[in-house]
Amino acid sequence: MARYDRIARLPPPAREDCFPAWLSLRDLQDHEREPELGRRARLRFLALRPLRRLLLRGLEGTSEDSLRLQVDGVRDEIERLDERDPERSRLIDYLTEIGGRSPQGLVTATLDVGAAAEGAGHSYAAEEFYRTGLELAREHGxxxxxxxxxxxxxxxxxxxxxxxxxxxxxxxxxxxxxxxxxxxxxxxxxxxxxxxxxxxxxxxxxxxxxxxxxxxxxxxxxxxxxxxxxxxxxxxxxxxxxxxxxxxxxxxxxxxxxxxxxxxxxALLDTAAALRRVGLWAAAEACYGVVETHSTWVEHRAEAATERAVVAAERGDAPGFRRRRERILEIVDSGDLRLRALLHVGLGRGCLIAGDVDEGREHLRLAISSARDADLESLLVSADELLMALERGQRLTSPRPRPASPESRAAAAALQDGFGARVTAGG
Amino acid sequence: MALIAALLPIDEQRKALGEAARGHDVAWAEDWRDLLRLVKARPAVAAVADLHAERGKDGVLRIYRFSQRFPLTPILVWGDLDGRDLFRLGKAGATDVVPGADSRNRLLVEEMVVDALADQLADRLDHALRSRVRREGRTMVRSATARITEGVQVPDLATAHEVSVSTLERRCEQWGLMTPGRLLLWLRILYGLQWLLEPGRSVESVAGQLGYSSGAAFRRAIKATVGGRPTPLRNARAFESAVETFVAECPGDVAIRRALGS
CATH class of the missing domain: 1.25.40.10 (Tetratricopeptide repeat domain)
Incomplete structure (x- = not known):
């Protein structure tokens, strides 16, 4: 144990003082014994290595055969990831781009993997991919x-x-x-x-x-x-x-x-959040409805669906909340930990407002577990606080809305009219 | 030809390194302790080790100790490395890693060995001499630095350049260099001072590696070239100043100096 502690106590080195791509492993700091995170961090590291070597040695200094062998080796491992894993396809696209050696495509793919890592709450892995993409973009103008x-x-x-x-x-x-x-x-x-x-x-x-x-x-x-x-x-x-x-x-x-x-x-999600705070629930629900129906980003759709359900609870419509919650639970089985944490925190909050204490506790525990696995500090804090309130027997009430100004009422009405007009125009 | 100290217990690994480091010497260590001893006793310019070389020992901690004692000597770590190993190795100061499948990629290992053996002092001297010494002279300095750990002497240099010792001396003058004998003395001192920046090396062992009969003889040679105060041993600033003095002592090619207007 003492020997292990010796290394654990060392401060993480600066990126430039370490071997190439090590920064992508830094999310393991304080979590180094978590096997799933370790496995993922290793795959990202291995995926970055061929590109880091290309940057270090240049195209002329890199053997094409060696590069191909490296890429194939990593691809074999990545293909073993769960097919629903949101990072899997991005990593495979990225490796394909390394083989193709088109700078534009390669930078895009590198930044995409970074975004997937960032979405999972792994900010150092994201930083390494972004920095690599940045170097590549500079190298190729x-x-x-x-x-x-x-x-x-x-x-x-x-x-x-x-x-x-x-x-x-x-x-x-x-x-x-x-x-x-x-x-x-x-x-x-x-x-x-x-x-x-x-x-x-x-x-x-x-x-x-x-x-x-x-x-x-x-x-x-x-x-x-x-x-x-x-x-x-x-x-x-x-x-x-x-x-x-x-x-x-x-x-x-x-x-x-x-x-x-x-x-x-x-913008719709943020506007809806503001509308709720002044009690313009119908307009807020309309905003969430648009995002839920039309967004191509699963994160946005999930947030909209959850918040829309919570609005029902805030309005005192507990049966409405429960119906919506059931629908969301059908899609909550996602490999994306951030998304799961986000959904469970939202639903946990809604349950507490609706008075469904047991369900709320279960959601918050799942949220805490997902947020902890993905190292999502702010979601973890929110879920912890809600769970503490629940265990203390506090009934969560929806925040009392402030009175809306006439301008806000008019803007909300115009917004809803706009949605209606668009839906009509769209058929 | 450089010397690599290696701790690789598996035959397949040894074979892979042997092939990748063709043209260089490999000194095989028995265990972690032996690896440290080897690097201290012999002029190894890089080390390679299997993280799991000794059962029951924390390889990362050994790498950490190595990098603390020999911070300027690159160490490549081989083996089946999981995420935690890789993370800890970065903190421990490993120069680079050759994880699992990569060790069977001969071309990659070859590239990594070449990178690890890159002689930064030689690159630095070449760069510093660029404004004073013509290309042929710098090539000669390069060939001398590459063989400094082999105990290269002036006749060896002359033979390598297919000229007599007196012709080599004349050419050194034309290229703007000091005499070949003085050049080799300086290079031994500079490499010795650089090695001594690593806490794991002793004056006696460095002196032996450079062909001096004792630590005292090496100290005398330092005093005769760099001077004695402040002590240049284990002193990064004094090492920098020694490099500058060496460059300044090269007379410089007349044509280059004229072209540069100095």
Whole structure:
């Protein structure tokens, strides 16, 4: 035991002081005896190695046969993963791209695997994939991909509350996107900066950054930039408890984003959250309904379905909540731990509001187990707090809504009319 | 030809390393303790070890001890490595890993051995001499650094360049280098000082590896080239300064200096 502790006590080394791709294993810190996480971390590490060697030695210095053997070896192991595993197909696509050696496709695939790792709550694995994608994009002169990698890195650092790094990377992403002539990428990079500024407690600076995006959107008459700024502002004001402003900005973003843009769904979810806080439940449910029906992202659909069920509980419609919960449970068997944790926390909260204590306890235990496995700190804290409240015998009540301003009521009505019109127009 | 110290108990592993490191010497260690002893006693420039070489011993802890004693000597770790092993090896200071299937990929192992054997001091000297010494001279320095652990002497260098000792001396002057004898003395000192930056090496063992009769003889040679104060032994700053003094002592090629306007 003493010998084991000797290594465990060592601080994790910096990325540049360690062998290539080691950072992808760093999510094992304090979890090194968890076999599932260890297996996954090893697969990611092995998948990254051929690409890291390509970057280190260049195409000329790398034997094609050796590369093929490495890739085939990892592919064999990855194919043994559960077919429902969301990372499996992305890793296989990524390995195929290494074989193809098309820089553009390879960077995209590398960033995609990073996103899957990030979605599973493994921020260091995500960082290693994003950094590798970034190096590759720079090596091959792909500025748009470079900006994307930088922005995702900023998001990873923000998630770890490393605000300085998040702001710096977001700014760098914006400047690369600006040079590449990619205004939407630029706006999204600044959105990341605004989120980091807000996260570290400087909402004023966050608003100022978003104003910069909106200003450019107005000057260039670019609706997409205006939509990005409004959606980010909605999230910011929601966090600041200014629900009327959040609703106004959220409705604006929903109106400006093209219906197929996945960011529109995020804006709808945030707007719905603000609508609930001022008691405009019908409008909130309509927003969730749109996301649940139309989003192509399973995370968005799951969040919308869960929150929609919880709204029923908040409105005092316990049977309605139970019906919706049953439907969600049919789809909850997902290999994605983050998704499972998210669903169970939401349903646990709904059960507590509806007075279904036993079911609530079960949901929260499942949420805690999934959040712990995926190292999802914020979800773990939420689930722990709810479970503690339950064990203390506290009845969870829905938050008392604030009175909605006439502007919010009008915006909500317009939003619902818009959905109705779209549904009618769509047939 | 470089010397690799290796702790690989399985024949298949030994064969794989032997093939990948063709052209280099491999000294086989019996156990972890022997590996440390080998690197201390002989001029090994890299080490290779199977993490599970000794049953019941925590291989990662051994790698950690190795990297603490020999922080400048690369160590490649072989074996069936699970996620936890890999994670801990990074913390322990392994230079790189050759997990399971990769050890059967001869080309990959060959590349990794080449990377591990990269002589950073030789690269650094080559870079520093670029503005003073012409290419042929730098090639000669390279060939001398590659054989410094073999106890290379001036006649060996002359033979390698297919010239007489006096011709080699003349050419060194033309290329802007110091005399071949002085060059070899300097290179022995620089390599010795670099090795001594590793806590696992002693003055006596380094002196022996470089062909000196004793630690005292090595100390005298250091004093005659680098000077004695502050002590250049186990002193990173003094080592940097020794590299600079070596470069400055090379007279430099007249044509290059003229071209550079100095």
């Amino acid at each position: 792909l500025p748009s991909q470079e900006a994307r990698a930088l922005r995702r890195l900023a998001r990873v650092h923000r998630g770890r509350e490393e605000w300085e790094a998040a702001v710096a990377l977001g700014r760098e992403a914006a400047s690369v996107a600006q040079r590449a002539g990619a205004p939407v990428q630029w706006a999204m990079a600044l959105e990341e900066v605004a989120r980091a500024e807000t996260g570290r407690g400087d909402r004023a600076r966050g608003r100022a950054v978003l104003d910069e995006v909106a200003q450019r959107g107005r000057a260039e008459e670019n609706d997409h930039l205006l939509a990005v700024a409004a959606a980010a502002r909605c999230a910011l004001e929601l966090g600041a408890d200014d629900f009327d402003l959040a609703i106004r900005e959220g409705c604006r973003a929903v109106e400006l984003f093209p219906p197929t843009d996945p960011h529109r769904n995020r």
